[in-house]
Amino acid sequence: MSDELLKPDELFAKIDHRPPKTDWMSTPVQIRKGMYCYASNYKSVEYLGLPNARPWNPLDDDWKLPENWQEIIHQGFKERLEKFRSFKIFMDICVRCGACADKCHFFIGTGDPKNMPVIRAELLRSVYRNDFTRMGKILGKIGGARPMGLDVLKEWWYYMFQCTECRRCSVFCPYGIDTAEITIMGRELLNLIGLNIDWIATPVANCYRTGNHLGIQPHAFKGMLDFFVEDVEDLSGINVEPVYNKKGADILFITPSGDVFADPGTYTCMGYLILFHYLKEKYGLDITWSTYASEGGNFGFFTSHETMKRLNAKMYMEAKRLGVKWILGGECGHMWRVINQYMDTVNGPADFLEEPVSPITGTKFENAKSTKMVHIAEFTADLIKHDKLDLDPGRNDNLKVTYHDSCNPARGMGLLEEPRYIIKKVCNNFYEMPANTIREQTFCCGGGAGLNAGEDMELRMAGGLPRANAVKYVHDKYGVNVLSCICAVDRAVFPALMEYWVPEVEVYGMHELVANALILPGEKRTTDLRGEPLPGMEDKADE
Amino acid sequence: MNQKYIYSLIAVLALFLIAYVGSEAAGLQILFGIILPYLAIIAFLGGFIVRILDWAGSSVPFAIPTTCGQQKSLPWIKPNAIDNPTSTGAVVLRMFFEIVFFRSLFRNTRMGISNGSRVFYKWEIFLWIGSLAFHYSFLTVILRHLRFFIEPVPSAIILLENIDSFFKLEFITHIFQIGLPGFYLSGLILLAAVTYLFLRRIFIPQVKYISLAADFFPLFLIFGIAFSGILMRYVIKVDITAVKELTMGFITFHPVVPKEGISGIFYVHLFFVAILLAYFPFSKLMHMAGVFLSPTRNMANNTRAVRHINPWNYPVPVHTYEEYEDEFREKMIDAGLPVDKMPDEKPEEITADQKKEGKE
Numbered sequence: 001m002s003d004e005l006l007k008p009d010e011l012f013a014k015i016d017h018r019p020p021k022t023d024w025m026s027t028p029v030q031i032r033k034g035m036y037c038y039a040s041n042y043k044s045v046e047y048l049g050l051p052n053a054r055p056w057n058p059l060d061d062d063w064k065l066p067e068n069w070q071e072i073i074h075q076g077f078k079e080r081l082e083k084f085r086s087f088k089i090f091m092d093i094c095v096r097c098g099a100c101a102d103k104c105h106f107f108i109g110t111g112d113p114k115n116m117p118v119i120r121a122e123l124l125r126s127v128y129r130n131d132f133t134r135m136g137k138i139l140g141k142i143g144g145a146r147p148m149g150l151d152v153l154k155e156w157w158y159y160m161f162q163c164t165e166c167r168r169c170s171v172f173c174p175y176g177i178d179t180a181e182i183t184i185m186g187r188e189l190l191n192l193i194g195l196n197i198d199w200i201a202t203p204v205a206n207c208y209r210t211g212n213h214l215g216i217q218p219h220a221f222k223g224m225l226d227f228f229v230e231d232v233e234d235l236s237g238i239n240v241e242p243v244y245n246k247k248g249a250d251i252l253f254i255t256p257s258g259d260v261f262a263d264p265g266t267y268t269c270m271g272y273l274i275l276f277h278y279l280k281e282k283y284g285l286d287i288t289w290s291t292y293a294s295e296g297g298n299f300g301f302f303t304s305h306e307t308m309k310r311l312n313a314k315m316y317m318e319a320k321r322l323g324v325k326w327i328l329g330g331e332c333g334h335m336w337r338v339i340n341q342y343m344d345t346v347n348g349p350a351d352f353l354e355e356p357v358s359p360i361t362g363t364k365f366e367n368a369k370s371t372k373m374v375h376i377a378e379f380t381a382d383l384i385k386h387d388k389l390d391l392d393p394g395r396n397d398n399l400k401v402t403y404h405d406s407c408n409p410a411r412g413m414g415l416l417e418e419p420r421y422i423i424k425k426v427c428n429n430f431y432e433m434p435a436n437t438i439r440e441q442t443f444c445c446g447g448g449a450g451l452n453a454g455e456d457m458e459l460r461m462a463g464g465l466p467r468a469n470a471v472k473y474v475h476d477k478y479g480v481n482v483l484s485c486i487c488a489v490d491r492a493v494f495p496a497l498m499e500y501w502v503p504e505v506e507v508y509g510m511h512e513l514v515a516n517a518l519i520l521p522g523e524k525r526t527t528d529l530r531g532e533p534l535p536g537m538e539d540k541a542d543e
Numbered sequence: 544m545n546q547k548y549i550y551s552l553i554a555v556l557a558l559f560l561i562a563y564v565g566s567e568a569a570g571l572q573i574l575f576g577i578i579l580p581y582l583a584i585i586a587f588l589g590g591f592i593v594r595i596l597d598w599a600g601s602s603v604p605f606a607i608p609t610t611c612g613q614q615k616s617l618p619w620i621k622p623n624a625i626d627n628p629t630s631t632g633a634v635v636l637r638m639f640f641e642i643v644f645f646r647s648l649f650r651n652t653r654m655g656i657s658n659g660s661r662v663f664y665k666w667e668i669f670l671w672i673g674s675l676a677f678h679y680s681f682l683t684v685i686l687r688h689l690r691f692f693i694e695p696v697p698s699a700i701i702l703l704e705n706i707d708s709f710f711k712l713e714f715i716t717h718i719f720q721i722g723l724p725g726f727y728l729s730g731l732i733l734l735a736a737v738t739y740l741f742l743r744r745i746f747i748p749q750v751k752y753i754s755l756a757a758d759f760f761p762l763f764l765i766f767g768i769a770f771s772g773i774l775m776r777y778v779i780k781v782d783i784t785a786v787k788e789l790t791m792g793f794i795t796f797h798p799v800v801p802k803e804g805i806s807g808i809f810y811v812h813l814f815f816v817a818i819l820l821a822y823f824p825f826s827k828l829m830h831m832a833g834v835f836l837s838p839t840r841n842m843a844n845n846t847r848a849v850r851h852i853n854p855w856n857y858p859v860p861v862h863t864y865e866e867y868e869d870e871f872r873e874k875m876i877d878a879g880l881p882v883d884k885m886p887d888e889k890p891e892e893i894t895a896d897q898k899k900e901g902k903e
Contacts (some may be wrong), residue, residue, distance in 0.1 A: 009660075011658065012659065013659065015656075016747070017748075018748055019748055019749060019751075019752035023752075024752065026752075039548055051859065075659050081601065082600070082601055082602070083601065083602055083604060083855060084601060084602070084604060085598060085599075085601035085602060085603050085836065085838060086603070086607060086810060086837075086838045086839070087601075088597070088601045089598055089833050089836055089837055089838070090600075090827060090837075092594075092827075092833060093827060093829055093830040093832075093833035093834070093837075094827065095646075095758070095827045096750075096754055096755065096758050096827075097670060097750075097754045098670075098675075098743075098747065098749055098750040098753055099647075099648055099651050100775075101749045101750070101753065102652075102653065102654040102749070103652075108654055108662060113749070113752055113753075115631055116749065116753065119752075119753060122753070132631035133825075134825065134827050135757075135826070138847075139756075140757050142550055143755070143756065143757060144548070144755040144756070144757060158563055167609055170609045170649070170839055171611050171647065171650065172640070172650055172652075173647060174645055174647050174648040174674070174834070175833060175837050175840070176609055176641075176647065176833045176834075176838075176839035177839075178609060178839045180605065181839075181867040183606065207868075208862045209862065209867075210867075211867065217707075217871055217874060218871050218874060218875045218878065218880055219871070219875060219877060219878035219880065221872040222879075222880060223878065244880055244881070245880055245881050246879070246881070248715070271650050291869075291875070291880060292864050292867050305604075305605075306859055309859050310859045310860060310862075313859070314861070314862075315860040317861070317862065317863065321864055321883075339842075339847070340844075340846060340847055341603055341605060341606055341607055341608075342844050342846075344846060344847065344850045344851070345604070345605055345606070345846065345850065345851045345852065345853050345854065345856065346856060348850050349850055363617070365616075365845055366848065367614070367615055367616045367629075367845075367848050368847045368848065369847075369848050370846075370847060370850045371846070371847040371850075373558055373847065378616050379707050380615060381617060382617055383621075385617070385619060408609070410608075411609055411610055411611070412607075412610060412891055413610055413614055413844070414610035414611075414612060414613050414614030414622075414623070414844060415614055415616075416612070416613045416614075417613050417620045417621075418616065418620065420618070421620070434663075434664075436652055436664035437664070439612075440610065440611040440612060440643060441627070441650075442654075458744060460756075465662065467660045468620055468660055469661065470662075473661065500843055508679040513737075
């Protein structure tokens with residue numbers, strides 16, 4: 001963590017929700033260290049063939065924009081108003097009632113009024129009024145309109161990358177105005193003139209080339225999973241050898257590469273390996289991993305709809321090439337927004353796949369009969385309901401668990417009960433966070449939508465405050481020591497957030513908890529996946 | 544900050560003067576009683592339709608409902624059919640609750656900080672109550688006014704009037720002449736609600752900060768409409784028969800301006816209404832129609848079961864498996880990963896290498 005970061009109590013004390021004296025339109029943007037992510041690397045932009053690849057720095061006055069950038073933005077705006085009714089309606093009908101204002105984690109954590117969802121949208125709306133409405137043209141500033149200029153552009157860039165597209169505000173909006181939609185459009189427009197951040201641009205380029213955000217090449221991908229196989233063998237005596245790129249397998253499994261790469265996601269990944277091995281041994285599950293479609297996440301979604309489609313295409317292309325029946329998707333947040341609300345539309349129809357049926361329970365996943373892609377929480381919950389897993393929740397008795405609903409599965413899907421059902425079956429100590437901070441009202445981890453970089457740590461700690469504060473509440477009240485989640489970005493973001501705000505809480509993926517509780521035939525296990533002794537095995541684990 | 548509502552206030556005061564002086568002193572009753580109202584209605588209807596067609600002309604490429612409850616997945620998990628609808632019927636229900644009861648606003652919370660270390664969220668009901676009061680009292684007032692345009696007055700409207708004036712206040716009926724109908728609650732509530740909506744824009748710092756002149760103008764205008772209406776009814780009496788002569792003439796396209804009995808305040812009232820109508824389609828007031836078209840509310844969350852079609856979906860460049868394998872084939876083989884083409888089949892290796900160089 002950066003040395004310059006304020007101490008938690010200092011950061012908290014600094015939050016001031018009183019708006020400044022000057023009107024927001026007359027308050028120029030200040031791009032501040034710790035609150036923004038580095039500019040996109042031109043090589044990544046170039047690799048993808050996206051516009052205006054060049055080195056640039058947000059702190060410089062000159063952003064090296066194309067000469068006609070205003071024209072490009074204006075045309076891009078116009079085109080998107082025609083292509084997206086959401087955009088046009090959301091530009092037109094906001095009454096500024098203010099219901100959204102204090103719903104945003106970035107506003108709560110920073111007090112910056114431009115992080116109120118309504119003003120974030122007004123940043124674009126003001127230009128919309130000027131460029132596209134008669135009223136705005138006539139009334140000018142008094143009508144809430146302003147012309148596009150370099151200051152406005154910089155303000156757009158700064159605040160479009162201080163929104164994690166979590167959609168919490170849209171739950172409360174009486175017209176369902178969705179700031180994620182505004183931010184998506186804003187970022188698309190910025191990308192037309194080469195204004196992305198590198199934490200998005202480079203993973204996208206990596207994903208395009210190697211199949212995953214981290215740029216892991218096929219042999220290395222296998223090598224990394226091999227490490228987990230060894231680890232699992234060390235702690236259980238069982239070889240859970242996974243299968244790769246297997247033609248004719250029943251099911252293709254795709255999960256975010258973040259879980260292959262870094263703790264604590266790696267334990268979730270080991271969890272998948274253990275579960276699949278169990279199902280293979282016991283029920284003959286025929287499942288394959290892919291090195292080509294080795295990424296569930298989709299940072300293209302944070303660039304433009306087109307880039308999202310380009311990356312997402314791999315899932316169906318690989319499923320078709322391998323000739324599998326259907327696709328199983330791992331724990332991830334925005335990945336599931338894309339799969340649930342976009343994939344079939346952009347890259348379907350998946351008529352070469354079969355309607356998903358669990359080979360073990362025979363359950364038909366009717367809700368996924370068109371995309372042919374099932375969420376692993378749905379898959380595992382169904383297994384447990386049919387009593388197909390041999391579980392000992394007592395093995396997680398040292399953990400007091402709470403559960404974080406990821407924004408996208410909660411508000412772009414409604415996956416609320418499946419994970420809770422699973423966690424309660426594999427853990428005996430489960431505690432919910434306060435009602436206004438979970439389910440459809442859940443708070444973002446503070447690093448979604450491509451903002452989980454290292455250089456914007458202050459932004460992340462501030463944006464993650466509402467979530468962390470709710471964790472702290474259950475930590476203080478019930479002694480909760482585990483924050484469980486079903487999102488790889490969460491697993492990347494939360495460790496730093498917890499260390500900062502609630503240091504006694506560890507981060508677990510759901511399938512790590514499942515694998516802890518799952519009794520493998522013939523196993524000799526005295527520790528959990530992290531090498532900590534299982535409850536009651538403290539003596540044996542030392543041996 | 545203040546200038547935003549000052550401008551709007553000045554605008555509404557100016558409109559008042561124009562109508563009052565114009566009808567009382569300049570004798571422009573035909574302009575204010577007939578011509579402007581007709582123009583306003585044309586602007587309203589025309590503008591409204593153009594706006595809807597404009598919205599409808601934009602595509603809905605993706606199904607992006609905001610899901611606010613459990614999805615329909617496994618048969619033993621109870622879905623939240625209204626907040627996470629999967630069928631058209633359920634979407635209609637969701638929209639019904641949204642439009643009739645402002646369901647999303649009902650959820651509103653207020654964030655606060657206690658002891659300098661705990662963030663809390665409290666249910667905040669006042670905006671919801673204020674909005675409901677405003678919209679429903681306004682609707683009642685509008686429906687009541689239908690008595691001016693229909694002869695004989697339908698019994699449904701008389702019933703509505705009776706309900707609206709159900710709480711007759713004795714002292715009011717004593718103060719005013721006998722024969723005057725009871726005090727209409729809707730007018731009072733409308734005035735109170737508008738005042739509340741104005742005050743929260745002045746006194747809640749965040750709401751004040753986000754408010755534009757365009758947020759104050761309709762509030763002042765509607766306040767003016769309600770206030771002038773109440774004045775006419777209880778204080779400055781206008782000849783109802785003369786007003787009805789005008790309104791019936793208006794609606795039957797045989798417009799007449801009664802020679803006497805209608806004071807300037809009536810023309811102010813009418814002019815304000817005309818301005819509101821003409822302003823409506825070009826303002827945020829179009830949320831009335833827009834809420835029906837909001838894709839986060841009026842779509843079903845069934846996109847994994849039923850494919851949503853994007854009318855402008857177009858092919859995009861993708862990185863195919865063949866390109867991928869061409870780049871990594873050797874490494875894949877070394878790692879024991881299956882490949883589609885073995886290296887000895889290839890003259891492709893050269894191309895693959897060139898490709899690699901070109902890309903890096």
